[in-house]
Amino acid sequence: GAGVSQSPSNKVTEKGKDVELRCDPISGHTALYWYRQSLGQGLEFLIYFQGNSAPDKSGLPSDRFSAERTGGSVSTLTIQRTQQEDSAVYLCASRLAVASYNEQFFGPGTRLTVL
Amino acid sequence: AQSVTQLDSQVPVFEEAPVELRCNYSSSVSVYLFWYVQYPNQGLQLLLKYLSGSTLVESINGFEAEFNKSQTSFHLRKPSVHISDTAEYFCAVSLLNSGNTPLVFGKGTRLSVIA
Known part of the structure; x- marks a missing residue:
């Protein structure tokens, strides 16, 4: 597609359940990033993928969070045993890696609400 | 490490x-x-960027920002705002020539334009 897409746009779940959030990057973009936007906290980096390299997971807040990227394209962020503090908007971004500067294109986000 | 403060x-x-x-x-x-x-209920869009060269950069909708190295600032300005400028604005940095590194964001400034 023309831009980064994410699904679902909204997800409401109960505490303790697992959730999967999906990101489809812009075609041809080899770098993919996940960020979390919490109320009053701005955006915090979670994880990023670059081609076939091992992902940088340094931003994941706990081992309940994991992500994978299949075939160098679609990515799934999984949160296990969700907690109320996981409620946030999860944003995905992709980037054309050959660009010399770090312009990232963002998707509309998935709003996660944990009850 | 880098950090960004939006006052x-x-x-x-x-x-x-x-x-x-x-x-x-x-x-x-x-x-x-x-x-x-x-913008409300939308994803992040790049407004403007400073990479090198002229320290004053402009966007297509009348915003401008000036890079001030001595004050480590990158303030965003507009001489006359419109209702449609109501949105949240995020300042971000990334390492020079390290295009794959994640962006580091400030916590955001919510601009509300009053008629």
């Missing part, structure tokens, strides 16, 4: 008045600088 969490301003959204950053190395805008 104002909320800025109300009357229509057609000027506005300045402040951004200061901290980094031991040179950085690229960005302003992103998030």
